[in-house]
Structures are given as C-alpha cells and as structure tokens.
Amino acid sequence: MKLLEYRAKRLFDSYGIPIPDGYIVRSPEELLNVSFPTVLKAQVPVGGRGKAGGVKSASTLQEARTAAVGILGLIISGYTPKEILVERKLAIEREIYLSVTIDRSGRIPLLLASSEGGMEIENVPDEKIGKWHIHPFIGIQGYQIREICSYLRIEDPQRRELSELLRNLWKLFWENDCELAEVNPLIQTQDGRLVAGDAKITINDDSLYRHKDLLNLEEELTPLEREAKEKGIAFVQLDGEIGVIANGAGLTMATLDNLALYGGRGGVFLDLGGTDDPKKTEQAFEFIIKASPRVILLNIFGGMTKCDSVAEGVLAVKNKLDISIPVVVRIRGMNEQQGRDMLSGAGIIAFKDLDEACRKASELGGA
Amino acid sequence: MATILTKNTKVLVQGITGHQGTFNAGQMMEFGTKVVGGVTPGKGGETVLGLPVFDTMVEAVKETGANTSIVFVPAPFARDAVLEAIDSGVKTIAVITERIPVRDSLEFIQYAKLSGTRIIGPNCPGLASPGKAKVGIMPNSIFSKGKIGVVSRSGTLTYEIVNALTEAGLGQSTVIGIGGDPVIGTSFIEALSLFEKDGETDAVVLIGEIGGTAEEEAAEFIESRMSKPAYAYIAGRTAPPGKRMGHAGAIIARGRGTAQSKISSLEEAGVRVASIPAEVPKIILKEV
Numbered sequence: 256m257k258l259l260e261y262r263a264k265r266l267f268d269s270y271g272i273p274i275p276d277g278y279i280v281r282s283p284e285e286l287l288n289v290s291f292p293t294v295l296k297a298q299v300p301v302g303g304r305g306k307a308g309g310v311k312s313a314s315t316l317q318e319a320r321t322a323a324v325g326i327l328g329l330i331i332s333g334y335t336p337k338e339i340l341v342e343r344k345l346a347i348e349r350e351i352y353l354s355v356t357i358d359r360s361g362r363i364p365l366l367l368a369s370s371e372g373g374m375e376i377e378n379v380p381d382e383k384i385g386k387w388h389i390h391p392f393i394g395i396q397g398y399q400i401r402e403i404c405s406y407l408r409i410e411d412p413q414r415r416e417l418s419e420l421l422r423n424l425w426k427l428f429w430e431n432d433c434e435l436a437e438v439n440p441l442i443q444t445q446d447g448r449l450v451a452g453d454a455k456i457t458i459n460d461d462s463l464y465r466h467k468d469l470l471n472l473e474e475e476l477t478p479l480e481r482e483a484k485e486k487g488i489a490f491v492q493l494d495g496e497i498g499v500i501a502n503g504a505g506l507t508m509a510t511l512d513n514l515a516l517y518g519g520r521g522g523v524f525l526d527l528g529g530t531d532d533p534k535k536t537e538q539a540f541e542f543i544i545k546a547s548p549r550v551i552l553l554n555i556f557g558g559m560t561k562c563d564s565v566a567e568g569v570l571a572v573k574n575k576l577d578i579s580i581p582v583v584v585r586i587r588g589m590n591e592q593q594g595r596d597m598l599s600g601a602g603i604i605a606f607k608d609l610d611e612a613c614r615k616a617s618e619l620g621g622a
Numbered sequence: 623m624a625t626i627l628t629k630n631t632k633v634l635v636q637g638i639t640g641h642q643g644t645f646n647a648g649q650m651m652e653f654g655t656k657v658v659g660g661v662t663p664g665k666g667g668e669t670v671l672g673l674p675v676f677d678t679m680v681e682a683v684k685e686t687g688a689n690t691s692i693v694f695v696p697a698p699f700a701r702d703a704v705l706e707a708i709d710s711g712v713k714t715i716a717v718i719t720e721r722i723p724v725r726d727s728l729e730f731i732q733y734a735k736l737s738g739t740r741i742i743g744p745n746c747p748g749l750a751s752p753g754k755a756k757v758g759i760m761p762n763s764i765f766s767k768g769k770i771g772v773v774s775r776s777g778t779l780t781y782e783i784v785n786a787l788t789e790a791g792l793g794q795s796t797v798i799g800i801g802g803d804p805v806i807g808t809s810f811i812e813a814l815s816l817f818e819k820d821g822e823t824d825a826v827v828l829i830g831e832i833g834g835t836a837e838e839e840a841a842e843f844i845e846s847r848m849s850k851p852a853y854a855y856i857a858g859r860t861a862p863p864g865k866r867m868g869h870a871g872a873i874i875a876r877g878r879g880t881a882q883s884k885i886s887s888l889e890e891a892g893v894r895v896a897s898i899p900a901e902v903p904k905i906i907l908k909e910v
Contacts, residue, residue, distance in 0.1 A: 357805060359871070391732060392732065491867060505774075512897075587785070
C-alpha cells in the first residue's frame with residue numbers, strides 16, 4: 256500500500272525527519288494564510304505528476320488559487336487529485352537521494368544513497384548509488400552512518416543532522432513494515448538545513464492488520480480492484496476481452512500467457528485460490544461479470560479438487576446470474592470426466608487440455 | 623535429495639489440529655512420509671490421525687526425534703511458530719502459510735541462518751521426493767518416480783507442469799516449491815545447487831514468474847556452476863507493469879522483473895524455455 260505524500264510526510268514528522276511547513280487543501284477557497292513563494296502539489300498515489308502538471312509554484316494568492324483550480328481538474332494516470340499539499344518553497348542548495356528497501360536476493364534491508372537526488376533513482380547510473388545492507392537484528396550502525404555521510408560529502412554541521420535522520424529513517428522503515436521508505440529529494444537548503452522535499456512510503460500489504468492507523472483508501476487500484484481487495488479476492492483488471500478465473504496465481508498468469516499465443520487478451524486476472532467451495536466460484540463469477548468480458552475462461556487444476564463439485568458450482572452460478580456470454584472451462588482433478596460431462600450437457604464448453612481451452616476462448620473472444 | 627528429504631525424514635506438523643494441518647498430515651502419510659506428531663499450543667495430549675499432539679516444539683522433538691517441521695500456523699502467529707521450530711533443533715522447516723508480513727519472514731530467515739536451519743517458503747507448497755516422502759501440500763496423484771528435479775516459485779502451476787511431466791513419462795527425483803513471496807528462505811540458486819549435487823537427479827526444470835531478479839541470478843548460476851541440463855518456464859509474459867499478479871512477489875516494479883528479461887537471461891545461459899506449460903515435457907523429450 257502506497258501512502259500519499261502528505262501522509263508519508265506526517266509519518267516522517269512523527270519520526271523526527273524534517274519536512275517543509277505545509278498543509279492540505281481540498282478546494283481553492285481553503286487557501287488562506289499562505290507564505291509565499293509557495294508550491295502546490297497534487298496528492299496522487301502514482302509517479303509522474305510533475306510532467307502531468309500536478310506541481311505548480313505561486314507567488315500571490317491569486318496565482319495559488321488559479322493553480323489549485325487547475326490541479327483539482329487534472330486526471331493523472333487515471334487519478335483525480337482530491338487533495339493538494341501546499342508547502343513553502345525551499346531555497347535549494349543541493350538535492351540528495353535516500354531510501355531504505357528490501358534486497359530480495361540478500362533477504363536483508365538495503366539503504367541506498369546518492370548525490371544525484373531529485374530524479375527517479377532508476378535513471379541514476381549504478382556507480383553513482385551507494386548501498387549499505389542493514390541487518391535487522393542490530394539496525395543501522397555508527398560506522399555505516401559515517402560512511403554514508405562521507406559518500407555524500409556531507410560535512411558538519413549537516414553531518415550531525417544527517418546522522419540523526421538516517422537513524423530515524425531506518426527506525427521508521429522497520430517499525431512500520433515498509434517495503435520502501437524514500438526521501439527524494441532530501442533538500443539541503445541555502446541556509447544549511449536538511450529537509451525532506453518528497454516522501455514515498457510503501458507499506459507491506461500483508462502487515463496491514465497491525466497498522467490499521469495507516470490504512471489508505473486512495474490506492475493504486477480501480478474501484479473493482481478495491482472492492483475485490485476488501486473481499487479478499489486476488490483480482491487484477493487488464494485491457495483485454497477474456498475474463499480468466501484460475502486457481503493459484505502462477506497458473507492464472509500462465510493461462511493469460513497461453514491465451515496470448517492465440518491472440519486472446521485477458522481482461523481480468525482472478526485467482527480463485529485453493530478451493531472448490533461453490534460459494535467462492537459464485538463470488539468469482541459475480542466479480543468477473545462486473546468487468547464485462549466477452550468470454551469467461553475458468554481453469555482449474557486440482558489434484559484433490561473434486562471436478563464434479565466445481566461443475567455443480569459453475570452450473571448453479573450460470574443459472575443464478577443468467578450469464579449469456581460464452582463460458583469455457585478446463586478442469587483437471589478428481590472425477591474430471593464426470594465434471595466435464597455435466598458442463599457439456601448444459602452448453603458449456605469443457606476441456607481437459609489447457610492449450611485447447613485457450614485456443615477456443617481466444618477464438619470466442621474475437622481474436 | 624538426501625540432504626533435506628529421505629525415506630527416514632521425521633516430520634512434525636505445526637498447526638496439526640487445524641483443517642489444513644489435519645488434512646495434509648493425512649495426505650503426507652499416504653505419500654509414505656514418516657509424520658511423527660504435531661504441535662498446537664494448548665492441545666497437548668490430544669491425538670490427530672493417531673498421532674500425538676504436543677504443546678511445544680521442544681517437547682515434540684524430544685519425544686519423537688523429529689528433524690523436520692511443516693508450518694500451517696495462521697500468518698499473525700507464523701513468525702513465533704517458525705522461531706520456535708528453529709530453537710527446537712529441527713534442520714528443515716517448510717513454511718506453507720501465506721500472507722506472512724515480509725518483516726516477520728526477514729526475521730525468521732535471518733535467525734535460521736545463525737543455526738544453519740533450512741527454511742523453505744513461506745507461501746510455498748513444500749517439497750516431495752516420489753517414492754520417499756513429501757513435506758508439503760502438493761497433490762499426491764501428480765507425481766511419478768524419476769530423474770527430473772523441479773524447482774518452482776508457484777503452487778498450482780507446479781502441479782500443472784509436474785502432472786504434464788508424469789503424463790509424458792518423465793518422472794521426478796524431487797520437486798521443491800520455494801514460494802511466491804518477495805523474501806524466501808531457499809532461493810532458486812540454493813535449490814539448483816542441491817540438484818547439481820544430487821545423485822538421483824539428471825536434469826532440472828525451473829518454474830519462475832515475473833518480479834525480482836531470482837531467475838536472472840539462477841541463469842548466471844546455471845551457466846557458471848551447473849553441468850546438468852536445465853529447462854524452464856516463466857509465467858507472466860503478458861502481465862502489465864505495476865500490478866501485483868496474485869503472489870506478493872509477482873510484480874514488475876520500476877521496469878524490473880519482466881518475463882522477457884528472465885527468459886533472455888535463461889536462454890543466454892543455454893536453458894531451453896517453454897512458452898506454455900504443456901511444452902515443458904516436449905522440450906525435454908526433444909533432447910533426450
């Protein structure tokens with residue numbers, strides 16, 4: 256879950272990481288006591304807002320209000336900003352990059368630092384990024400902090416400030432189950448202060464049960480994806496016309512890939528999980544119908560799943576929801592022949608082979 | 623795979639009194655595994671499927687001589703269960719539980735390193751050596767005994783491919799599901815190096831998916847350190863960037879972790895990559 260910038264900055268603030276003076280407005284009328292020059296920033300959970308016109312400077316109240324009207328009318332990668340962060344503009348001396356993330360291969364947290372702050376870290380050449388593993392049992396160490404300060408060529412009096420900031424950033428990362436805690440840029444102001452210009456925090460979804468205070472409704476999800484998430488269904492909306500339901504994430508992805516071989520494009524990814532509970536099948540179909548696909552492809556590979564009870568669930572749901580679009584089913588598992596016979600009898604195309612099912616679904620999808 | 627699984631491996635089931643734990647304990651026993659008991663705090667003294675249930679891992683290991691455990695404990699309590707297993711002295715722990723917070727996994731994986739305990743998973747289907755034993759949840763019916771080693775980040779996709787291998791007459795030595803989370807205890811490289819040393823394995827199938835760089839690292843390992851032939855399938859060729867495809871680890875983030883990058887790395891390392899699951903046995907049979 257990604258936090259919006261202002262919420263990430265609030266978290267920074269509560270960990271003693273300096274942030275610019277600022278506040279949130281939801282309409283131009285709320286702009287009152289602004290200290291100029293000021294900068295207005297659209298609050299959206301996606302990158303690239305600067306290029307989309309979501310960040311504007313202003314030096315008078317009139318300018319600020321005009322900018323606010325503009326920003327609130329934008330659509331940035333599908334998101335309409337509902338909030339604007341209004342901050343005092345900082346006089347920038349230099350920009351630094353700092354983040355803590357997880358090194359998946361090393362299975363250990365990783366701190367990244369670079370003097371090339373202010374741009375996307377993917378665009379910074381690898382030799383200009385310093386890396387330090389932080390062992391979770393001992394946390395960030397004094398020698399590492401000294402190394403990082405030297406690497407960034409930070410001298411006193413900022414050295415003391417940066418040391419404190421690094422300790423706090425690590426603490427914030429670890430205590431809040433972060434996958435990413437990024438300060439980019441960390442601004443060194445002309446009067447010598449270090450201030451977080453921007454803040455990106457991603458909280459590990461699986462830890463949210465213990466971070467109820469951080470729950471964020473403005474996520475990178477479509478409305479249907481959000482509804483699915485609330486119901487605990489693994490569901491992703493895609494661009495194509497075939498709704499794919501399968502059991503298991505890997506198998507669902509493989510099914511989408513197999514469709515592509517025949518020109519079929521997945522419109523929905525729905526992982527049913529390991530179950531033959533007819534209620535779950537019903538819920539999955541209800542969901543997939545909402546995404547209005549042209550064809551539904553159900554792929555169940557169950558070693559122990561009883562195919563006749565899956566078939567029963569599909570038939571029940573087809574009658575209940577009055578599904579008129581074609582349904583292609585591929586099932587393997589216990590009692591599979593019986594299951595396929597039940598489905599064929601009701602006009603549903605049932606296969607044993609995944610490849611053949613994908614070919615058929617692609618054809619019905621208009622590929 | 624004598625280093626982690628043999629006919630004599632003695633297995634404890636943590637969370638044996640739950641629905642999943644009981645069901646899979648039974649399936650493992652049918653497979654031929656020596657399941658020697660289970661642990662559920664507060665249920666010590668009961669029996670499940672004729673097996674003794676203990677309150678603590680230490681007690682269970684002392685009474686049964688177990689060297690391996692399988693964890694079915696729900697995510698909020700899984701960290702505690704795995705740490706307890708590590709301290710009990712078992713050598714291998716398969717963590718089946720899904721949706722464990724990454725911080726908890728980081729902690730128990732780092733803690734396991736201190737005592738040299740092997741963690742498989744979390745969020746994995748476990749491992750199985752046909753004819754010997756299974757410590758996991760993979761359906762028994764898909765396996766046949768043979769010489770192919772399989773290592774995979776996925777669950778049902780592994781079943782699909784193992785089943786296809788079996789139907790094509792290609793039996794398996796050992797199948798390891800390493801798990802779909804971003805942080806896991808046993809990596810592709812570690813599993814591949816076990817297969818390289820394993821006298822019962824002649825060739826290896828790697829089943830990967832989008833997200834992270836584990837397949838690229840595996841490709842490097844295969845090229846520089848493996849003599850046995852390797853084959854692969856990568857799921858997610860059509861997955862859009864930025865979307866988490868069901869598994870916590872399956873996400874193309876900031877342009878990294880695409881299927882294409884993994885497929886080209888593997889092909890450059892001399893690994894034949896199947897384009898659909900059904901093609902895996904075909905590319906192996908073409909060579910043999």
